[in-house]
Amino acid sequence: MEKKRNRKPNWTEEQGLLLAQLVNEHKGMLRGKFGPTVTSQGKRRAWDTISQTINASFPLVVRTGDDCEKRWYVLQSKAKDEIAAHKRESSLTGGGPPAKRLSQVADTVFQVLGHSEVSVTGLPTGIDTSMMQALEMQQR
Numbered sequence: 001m002e003k004k005r006n007r008k009p010n011w012t013e014e015q016g017l018l019l020a021q022l023v024n025e026h027k028g029m030l031r032g033k034f035g036p037t038v039t040s041q042g043k044r045r046a047w048d049t050i051s052q053t054i055n056a057s058f059p060l061v062v063r064t065g066d067d068c069e070k071r072w073y074v075l076q077s078k079a080k081d082e083i084a085a086h087k088r089e090s091s092l093t094g095g096g097p098p099a100k101r102l103s104q105v106a107d108t109v110f111q112v113l114g115h116s117e118v119s120v121t122g123l124p125t126g127i128d129t130s131m132m133q134a135l136e137m138q139q140r
Contacts, residue, residue, distance in 0.1 A: 009061050011071055013105065018057060020108035022050040023072055027112050079109035 011019075023030060026046045032038040047065035054063050063071075083106060089099035102110065 008063070008067070012058075015054060015058055015063075016071070016075055016105050017108065018054055019050065019068060019071060020075060020105050020112065022053055024108060024112045026050065031112070075105060075109055076113065079106040079113075082106040083110055 026049070029038060029042050029046045034040070044065060047069050051063050051065045051068045054068065055061075082102060086099055086102055086106075092099075
């Protein structure tokens with residue numbers, strides 16, 4: 001006989017916001033490159049610490065470190081979509097209403113990810129390759 005798996009309740013907006021804030025506090029460990037100070041065990045401990053804080057704040061549902069990590073990736077995806085839609089709306093022309101503000105969760109995720117993760121940006125010291133081609137053609 002198959003054992004029926006019990007689902008946990010969905011994450012609330014408050015739980016998602018707390019998760020994003022906690023990831024922001026631990027982003028050095030969670031988003032850092034592996035090295036002497038950033039290890040997989042350190043990242044696992046950070047996720048466990050985050051889950052303990054969430055469980056202390058919302059004791060009705062017990063979340064594990066894995067649950068928090070999975071939810072973080074869902075929050076990232078949703079926030080990236082919201083940020084992209086916000087950028088599209090704010091760059092439109094015309095006399096329509098102003099673009100709506102980002103949600104608190106999306107704003108916090110944006111702080112964690114930074115500008116370079118959310119949109120395509122160039123290098124500050126980079127050179128436009130089409131400009132280099134034009135300069136080469138002038139020199140010939």
